[in-house]
Amino acid sequence: MKEDKEITIYDLAKHLKISAATVSRSLKDHPGISKSTKKKVQEAAKEMGYRSNNFARNLRKQKTNTIGVIVPKLNSYFVSSAIAGMEKIANENGYNLIISQSLESVKKEIANTITMFNSRVDGLLVSLAYDTENMEHFDVFFDKNIPVVFFDRVYEDSRSLNVIIDNYRNAYDITKHLVDEGCQRIMHIAGNLTRNVYAERCRGYKDALRDAGVEFQDELLIVNELSEEAGKELGKKILQMQNKPDAVFVANDVCAANCMQIIKTAGYSIPGDIAFAGFNNDPISKIVEPHLTTVNYPCYEMGEMAMRNLIDHLTGDGSISTTNKIILRSEIVVRASSLKGKGNNQGLHIA
Amino acid sequence: MKEDKEITIYDLAKHLKISAATVSRSLKDHPGISKSTKKKVQEAAKEMGYRSNNFARNLRKQKTNTIGVIVPKLNSYFVSSAIAGMEKIANENGYNLIISQSLESVKKEIANTITMFNSRVDGLLVSLAYDTENMEHFDVFFDKNIPVVFFDRVYEDSRSLNVIIDNYRNAYDITKHLVDEGCQRIMHIAGNLTRNVYAERCRGYKDALRDAGVEFQDELLIVNELSEEAGKELGKKILQMQNKPDAVFVANDVCAANCMQIIKTAGYSIPGDIAFAGFNNDPISKIVEPHLTTVNYPCYEMGEMAMRNLIDHLTGDGSISTTNKIILRSEIVVRASSLKGKGNNQGLHIA
């Protein structure tokens, strides 16, 4: 029944000999319209192949039904999983997503923020770039009361909601696990420490050491980009150390796996000589050998949760005003890379 | 200088004591407006914090500046990389992306298609779901002359542009390489053979065998989902074969890597007992041990290319009408998993 030309409510109105206002109300199930009229309109709409014009609607309602997402990089396990979760929820609720990547640069992040602002997104979901330190570019959103939800790489600010995991706790647990396995010289590889995720993991690492009576040593803390290449570099660096660590806790699986390879290739045994632990539970952690002890990060769920809360807030149910932080459950997953066999493993899930 | 209320061209017009039409034309650099007026308007716009309202614009122009992307699954290496490339190009050209996933189900794919249609995207980029066989759901787009570009998992249709790699050639090369390494019982693991990519790879495999004088055997061709789990299943299946293959060419790295693990754990040597080859050059291929011989698939570039062509077409430069297929360069990457050391490697790039 589709015509070549787009059908509008005016066409429907003319066809049914009623007003456009009534058509409009009928289509959105307005209470003031009689059941019979509604039915007539809805049927005619279907028959004639009517499709609502969002632009007219948005123009009039001053709402876009679009949510902006800014991430550091689309092609990583964490981000793509999180976005998959977001897409699902947004889709279910009739929201569109516009996605852009900062490619880990504040500059691009700022540009994207402006684009999003100009696209008049109803809300924004953001995971910060590696080097973002200043948050002024989000002020335009706060000023206009456009809700901003940060996830994973967040910014502590009373005006926004943060969805995170307990990085501190997990890092603490994993470090403690390494200690329990008998490690004493535990190295930690962190990302940029101004980024909450890495700062928290580092703090957990330090506190666990302290509580275990192991002294923290500056030389055992390294900050890098956590990329594949950084992992390889790291491996080489470790090989050159005269006093090598007996364990390495890396803030990210990809970096950990690549580092392990270098170490292994040089003839060291893992976990025998050096134990390893990562973070994220990236699929790679189950491929690298030995399998990598890591933290099971609920990426997909985090995306769902962040989106759900944003939408709830937009539709009024929500409460970004009252809720300020959502912490998702996550837990360490012990695998062979850290099992020296000396310690207990405290009933932790072994996969 | 930003006010609380949105500034419109009417505000600018009033402020400058000129008509809204002149403002509109000035802002878009219309030739009929004098330089001095244009400058005045553009300056005032900046000063007053004007931002153009896309909905009004779209409503009037009947164009959305939005491109729809439908993919099977967001969280895979291939897809996230391709989307990263698309986003880059779209962003550079002022287009927005709306992205949705079919989750490998035709049903959801159809639903997404309808959503995209109703969102009035200017164009569509699609990689088909695993089980899509019927293409009727794209007819609405073809009927309305909305360009559709398929990438990777494509559909041969004169009305659309396909962006692909030469799956046949690569599969042929990789199979030939295995033969050259001395393999005779080469197994091939394919995906759904109605999907072009898998059909082509399978064809390349068969032809390479034929040309090498190796007889194709039905029992050595297996179709599965190519997922992690499928890879493990496959490993078990191979272990149960009495007459095992001496090489396995899997149509996807993730599946290959997971299969290798099972085989290795059972005590077989790779490539000694069984050589392996995959497809995609997923990061996992450089982690699994031995490193996996595979095909370097230009995911990011494919995303860029698909998007660029779609946009060119929308802006009139393009020619989906004339171009019907774009084949990107790709090549096999030989790594340890297939090097039995008996054969030559024909100068192929070894990474």
Added chain:
DNA sequence: TTTGTATTTGCAACCGATTGCATAAAAATT
């Protein structure tokens, strides 16, 4: 039948930018 109340529907003014056509102003020509 009349008045009052509740239920349905329509009128018309938005939302903000675009554009064909007409007009006004400036420049060039006679």
Added chain:
DNA sequence: AATTTTTATGCAATCGGTTGCAAATACAAA
């Protein structure tokens, strides 16, 4: 100075829904 040509601007309609308010119709009570 009068006329033609060129250049610059404005008028007003249009895109398609939405919604406050008024009007019309239905139904109930008096």
